[in-house]
Amino acid sequence: MISLSSPVETRAHRWPAGVKLALLSVTTLGLFLTNNPLFHAVILLAVITLYALPGKVFFLSGCRHLRILAPFIVILMLWHGLSDDLAYGATITMRLVSAVSMANLLTMTTRLTDMMEVVRFLARPLRRLGLNPRVLELSMALVIRMTPTLVSRGKTLSQAWRARSNRRSGWRIILPFTVLALDDADHVAQALRARGGLIDMEDE
């Protein structure tokens, strides 16, 4: 699975992930505190500048991540166009685009390993509640490892179906797919136990 981080190395890659995260939280909160169109226009312009600084490749890949917002922007514009308060609609749209772009900026300029470091730090207080941060990290790694495995399992099943029928498999492979996945999970659990299990997993 490919992470969403940027193909271009930027200066922000070297900033500590925790600082970026704190900065993002504060600015996002700020966006929701005011409805001044001028304020939102300035912020949006600043965000666009941040995206443009590392070059064309970075800018375009940033734009690609915003595509999902398009239908909502159309709805907002139609809605406020019809009710004759386009300025208000534009404010909401600008805030939406700025908020999502700023968060995407963090995702694009932070490596998965740096993000994991933040997770480790944030999970520390959870140790009091009995959660071993190591178990959390292992489960995240398991998710990342199992997702492509599940996808290829699904592909194999639908190929096997197509080899025997000229119709599409559709929902008929869902049950065998889930059963196979559960059996895989049982094997992984057994393997983990055979290697010493999670109870005594070393903490730090």
Place this chain on the structure above:
Amino acid sequence: MEKNVVYIALFAALVAALGLTPRIYLGFGVPITVQTVGVMLCGSMLGAKRGALAMLLFLLVMSAGLPVVAGGLGGLGMFVSVTGGFLVGWPFAAFVTGLIVEKWRGPSLAVVATIASMVGGILVMYVFGVIGMSIVLEKTLLESTLLVLAFVPGDIVKAVVAGTLTAAIYKARPASVLSRAN
């Protein structure tokens, strides 16, 4: 312990894998993702607590920047986007679905899991989703509800799929349906 952790990770991965399947278009042109079937299954299969944990794990992996949401999306931006409320609602949806399946032992599992998926995977999830939309788009709760109403028929179909599937898996692998394991 190992089985619980691996199952939680498996269902988080299952929801991620479902996000990679192509989008299905309903008769009237509304795109649906099968990802929410995974959320319902998570609750009905794992039970309340583990189901919610699996969804929290999913959101954590998503926040770390992996493209696990339908359409190759991910990252922290998802939370402040229009549909962010729905994502926040996933752990709660799985929790409520799981709680109903755990406690209500009367009718057949297929019926219980279907109704549980409707309550958790539709009602609870939409409450969070609609509140999220009304904050981001600055619309009233009623207006936001109108915007998402078109997706309800598809979600009812998904709840029936999740319920039927849970019962079928219970027949094939009873020990794997942790919500009914005791």
